[in-house]
Amino acid sequence: MAKEEVEKKGITVKKAENFSEWYTQVIEKTEFVGYTSVSGGLAFRPDGYFVWETVQRAIDSEFKRIGISNVYFPMLIPEHLLEKEKEHVAGFAPEVAWVTHAGKSKLEERLAVRPTSETIMYESFAKWVRSWRDLPLRTNQWNSVIRWEFKHPTPLLRSREFLWNEGHTVFASRKEADAERDQILGIYEKALKDYMALPGIPGMKTDSEKFAGAEASYSIEHLVPDGWAIQGPDFHSDGQKFAKAFGIEFINKEGKKEFAYQNTFAFTTRELGTMIMIHGDDKGLILPPPVARIQAVIVPIYTDANKESVIKTARELAKKLQGSVRAYVDDNDAYSPGWKFNNWELLGVPLRLEIGERDIKADKVVAVRRDTSEKRDVKMKEIEKEVASLLGEIHENLYRRAKKFMDENTHEVNTYAELKKVVEGKHGGIAQGGWCGDAECEAKAKEEIGAKITNMPFDAQHKAKGRKCVVCGNAAKFMANFARSY
Amino acid sequence: MAKEEVEKKGITVKKAENFSEWYTQVIEKTEFVGYTSVSGGLAFRPDGYFVWETVQRAIDSEFKRIGISNVYFPMLIPEHLLEKEKEHVAGFAPEVAWVTHAGKSKLEERLAVRPTSETIMYESFAKWVRSWRDLPLRTNQWNSVIRWEFKHPTPLLRSREFLWNEGHTVFASRKEADAERDQILGIYEKALKDYMALPGIPGMKTDSEKFAGAEASYSIEHLVPDGWAIQGPDFHSDGQKFAKAFGIEFINKEGKKEFAYQNTFAFTTRELGTMIMIHGDDKGLILPPPVARIQAVIVPIYTDANKESVIKTARELAKKLQGSVRAYVDDNDAYSPGWKFNNWELLGVPLRLEIGERDIKADKVVAVRRDTSEKRDVKMKEIEKEVASLLGEIHENLYRRAKKFMDENTHEVNTYAELKKVVEGKHGGIAQGGWCGDAECEAKAKEEIGAKITNMPFDAQHKAKGRKCVVCGNAAKFMANFARSY
Numbered sequence: 022m023a024k025e026e027v028e029k030k031g032i033t034v035k036k037a038e039n040f041s042e043w044y045t046q047v048i049e050k051t052e053f054v055g056y057t058s059v060s061g062g063l064a065f066r067p068d069g070y071f072v073w074e075t076v077q078r079a080i081d082s083e084f085k086r087i088g089i090s091n092v093y094f095p096m097l098i099p100e101h102l103l104e105k106e107k108e109h110v111a112g113f114a115p116e117v118a119w120v121t122h123a124g125k126s127k128l129e130e131r132l133a134v135r136p137t138s139e140t141i142m143y144e145s146f147a148k149w150v151r152s153w154r155d156l157p158l159r160t161n162q163w164n165s166v167i168r169w170e171f172k173h174p175t176p177l178l179r180s181r182e183f184l185w186n187e188g189h190t191v192f193a194s195r196k197e198a199d200a201e202r203d204q205i206l207g208i209y210e211k212a213l214k215d216y217m218a219l220p221g222i223p224g225m226k227t228d229s230e231k232f233a234g235a236e237a238s239y240s241i242e243h244l245v246p247d248g249w250a251i252q253g254p255d256f257h258s259d260g261q262k263f264a265k266a267f268g269i270e271f272i273n274k275e276g277k278k279e280f281a282y283q284n285t286f287a288f289t290t291r292e293l294g295t296m297i298m299i300h301g302d303d304k305g306l307i308l309p310p311p312v313a314r315i316q317a318v319i320v321p322i323y324t325d326a327n328k329e330s331v332i333k334t335a336r337e338l339a340k341k342l343q344g345s346v347r348a349y350v351d352d353n354d355a356y357s358p359g360w361k362f363n364n365w366e367l368l369g370v371p372l373r374l375e376i377g378e379r380d381i382k383a384d385k386v387v388a389v390r391r392d393t394s395e396k397r398d399v400k401m402k403e404i405e406k407e408v409a410s411l412l413g414e415i416h417e418n419l420y421r422r423a424k425k426f427m428d429e430n431t432h433e434v435n436t437y438a439e440l441k442k443v444v445e446g447k448h449g450g451i452a453q454g455g456w457c458g459d460a461e462c463e464a465k466a467k468e469e470i471g472a473k474i475t476n477m478p479f480d481a482q483h484k485a486k487g488r489k490c491v492v493c494g495n496a497a498k499f500m501a502n503f504a505r506s507y
Numbered sequence: 508m509a510k511e512e513v514e515k516k517g518i519t520v521k522k523a524e525n526f527s528e529w530y531t532q533v534i535e536k537t538e539f540v541g542y543t544s545v546s547g548g549l550a551f552r553p554d555g556y557f558v559w560e561t562v563q564r565a566i567d568s569e570f571k572r573i574g575i576s577n578v579y580f581p582m583l584i585p586e587h588l589l590e591k592e593k594e595h596v597a598g599f600a601p602e603v604a605w606v607t608h609a610g611k612s613k614l615e616e617r618l619a620v621r622p623t624s625e626t627i628m629y630e631s632f633a634k635w636v637r638s639w640r641d642l643p644l645r646t647n648q649w650n651s652v653i654r655w656e657f658k659h660p661t662p663l664l665r666s667r668e669f670l671w672n673e674g675h676t677v678f679a680s681r682k683e684a685d686a687e688r689d690q691i692l693g694i695y696e697k698a699l700k701d702y703m704a705l706p707g708i709p710g711m712k713t714d715s716e717k718f719a720g721a722e723a724s725y726s727i728e729h730l731v732p733d734g735w736a737i738q739g740p741d742f743h744s745d746g747q748k749f750a751k752a753f754g755i756e757f758i759n760k761e762g763k764k765e766f767a768y769q770n771t772f773a774f775t776t777r778e779l780g781t782m783i784m785i786h787g788d789d790k791g792l793i794l795p796p797p798v799a800r801i802q803a804v805i806v807p808i809y810t811d812a813n814k815e816s817v818i819k820t821a822r823e824l825a826k827k828l829q830g831s832v833r834a835y836v837d838d839n840d841a842y843s844p845g846w847k848f849n850n851w852e853l854l855g856v857p858l859r860l861e862i863g864e865r866d867i868k869a870d871k872v873v874a875v876r877r878d879t880s881e882k883r884d885v886k887m888k889e890i891e892k893e894v895a896s897l898l899g900e901i902h903e904n905l906y907r908r909a910k911k912f913m914d915e916n917t918h919e920v921n922t923y924a925e926l927k928k929v930v931e932g933k934h935g936g937i938a939q940g941g942w943c944g945d946a947e948c949e950a951k952a953k954e955e956i957g958a959k960i961t962n963m964p965f966d967a968q969h970k971a972k973g974r975k976c977v978v979c980g981n982a983a984k985f986m987a988n989f990a991r992s993y
Contacts, residue, residue, distance in 0.1 A: 059581040071576070090553035092556050096668060097667075121607045124655055145550050154839060
């Protein structure tokens, strides 16, 4: 790549001034994902996919620990199956990609590229479940789904294909099914925090926002720097609705036939977009260390005279760090150290280690944090311990910063005017207020000021008592979070 | 499940007498995979998917070790892209599933559900690769592909959808590209051996059997008990063919533009079918311990009087084994120990531990190997060590047995009559003989006696010198393995 071509690569807008253009530039100028000729279909490049597979592995091992097994079901679903649960098909049919031909032949029945797998899975579950002894049946699959959005796609946030886990579990009683909710949301919340440094607000969705076919939905909601909310992972209580549609019945301990109770839950690659938005800055991406493919980039600083020895020391350093840290030596001759600094900052590598002749003589390196730009001399003999501790500090700082932003931009409101002021304000944010539970009030706020109820946060429900609905003024049943939402 | 319903579950034919019916029954009566209403589309149940994810993880970590990064590309490929490399599209178009509609709208351009991802990936590679410094670019993705076979599907072996890895790598020189072949085939061969206890024969494919668009293809071939061959993982040298079709060019060290050299390689869920065929027996599946979701099933043997204490001891045993072995206690009251023995044998669990009152008094358990039916008393205080060592022995025995079968059924042949005798014989097998390299001889053997050249094994090429082609009698250039093949 010619030098001038690369110099143009830096982000040219401020995140605080033009958030949407900033996001577009980050997507286009980094090496996280790439556009393809499929509209709304992205390529996950090594840096981007690494984030996904790392979080995926963390969640997967937690699922296994609590007794969930992975399965895999066909991606093409016959049309008649998709139609078995009415609310479900109504929710998904408008966005289904249909396979109508194979080779040169027209198919007898159209096949949907899975938008989600309830219908194809539950047909089998009905065969597998016979007795209470077969329950619980707790399964999960990691795959990709197609939902043909007709709105303008936003990379990662609104894509026509995304990767996810879809958990599908079957229980003998509502009580057991319900007990799974906190377990799963807990796993998701912990993975978001420990791996992506993302805080979120868990709560219940309203009836009008729940999953097509579910009895109740729950979500973890994020707030991004433009003051809009983004829905994170979710969990759905299906009750016996799908069991009745697909005939998932079992003989209970008393010898009687009964329909089973089901849940579904999902964590998607949307989180990668949320992560970029929340942590990135005017220089580009900032990757939380646990999900950074390269955690520390070593940049040797040399002259023609000492090039060989400096690069040699840099490589020895990388070797020393190997095993505890994912380190990379950038010994590319074509660029100056300054250019490299900018480039690795753009790509979001959390820690930079600079090493030159003076450092070698002083038996140290200069460590530069991506999150704070703070520089620190680190003694060579303490390098492993120090790098590990710096990466830990960076992660904690990213989380703390994001949590602080979320908390500071969540405002308690008591009236419609206050609600309006928050949601329509320059910085947006979440307006938390009483809600009577009426879908009309919910619709009014959405239509008039674009404020959706993102969810009804678990930890705020105790405040609902004695309050009034911020829309109609009647007695509040819930505390609801209103916000503009992606 | 009613008792009589389950008693019917056992395999009712002998593997040696009716192999194809045996395979069908194993698929239908175990819990490895399941049929769905998608013709040719299987559900991978927990036991089956566990095999896949275990081998996948082993291969994935080897890929990472040698510098290959995972990526993910869209599953829907625009028709114009698929058509860019002529041999490639000719090879795949007849089996492509076409998406023509989204929701109620007809698409402007048809989209292929990926049969393989060269075309969508290389469009991006052309943008990513600029200079020799960007090379090698070594990527891989784990996904599923659709190839709409019109022949009768065979579960796992010939399915319309399968899971696989598709490796796609780009190099600056043919030499570097070629050096990857042994690396990858070595990783595949080792994973097959260490995880699935499967031996195989690595070699080069003939021109007429190579991958659509490749310059040369290589494979690892298996021999299954009915005397037929099954192709295992493969590796393709694409030379500059795709690079020219997609414009993957780079500035070399001398400052000149050059087309890159590419490879692709794949390991698929077909192996799960091969594994079932090779290891299974008249009682059902036999799962190699490293890929068995349950490695040891503990069956407590009790009367009404001692039930509680026996089950308690069984559970303590499971707990003791936890961490080193995947153990499961079958304390289901509805069935007798004998019924359970049969059931777990059917499902292929490699080791059974029986524990009753007499065993408890003698401070031992009875261990029964699935592969040999051998029973052995194991002292309780040595249980962890002994179970681990038994599982190791089972794995070695499965591999040794399969290797012996493969070796004993590979026959060196010198004439067409001998070739015919082997291939058309009751036990089939591989006929290894000289081949002149002429496609006509290859076609003749295939048409007349159904003998395909599976590959030209690396380790036999030294024997070609001075030989004659088993078909035409002219001088042989290669040693080729002829066999009927799935």
